[in-house]
Amino acid sequence: MAEGNGWDLSPDIQAAIRKLAESLAARDEVKELKAARAELDRHEAARIMLRDLRQRERRLAERQMAGEKISDQELEELRQVAGVVGFNPYVRALLEAELRYATLMAGIQRALEEALGFAPEPPDGEGDASGEQGAAGRGKVEPARSRLWVPGQP
Structure with missing residues (x-):
């Protein structure tokens, strides 16, 4: 589990992680996320929409971390794209499942x-x-909270 990733985890910690992972696998949040990912994978257009949105988010975040100011227009464009993408039921289900998983x-x-x-x-x-x-x-x-606004979510 920890080999080759740069983490120096002792066998007892690795065993505890495996036990925690087994417990988490039974949680609804994990099951829903796996199911939402599998469903999204069956829908090419939804996958492309989400990929493009996340690329756009990543580019803006990288620029912001580099010290660039992101314009209000760019943020509004991102919100609009996110709004449209969020109407796709497969993307929306994945984003909602990711939010519940992140909360867990x-x-x-x-x-x-x-x-x-x-x-x-x-x-x-x-x-x-x-x-x-x-x-x-x-x-x-x-x-x-997700960085992405999802229709129907505050």
Whole structure:
């Protein structure tokens, strides 16, 4: 599992990962993502639409990371393309499944960090030094969101 990838994972950690993966394979989020990917693979036009959208997103992200300013027009064009792509039922199903899976994985990441004592600190003004949350609603963890707007999703 860890061979050849640059990770130095001991056999006990590799065994724990395999056990976690077995447990995760039974989760609806994982099953739905696999099914959505398989369904998308059966529809050439949907695959091309998603590929093109992700290439466009990646190019803009790379430019932004290089320090370039992305124009409002470019962002609006991306939103429009994403809106059109999101109307494809196979792409939409995949994006929704990816969002649910990402939320699951974020929860696992947070649980691991907490178990190791690396729980993220709340943003400024939230919680106190003991880690207690402040007023109601503050410190609430929002689920992971796709970078892509999906019709029917806020």
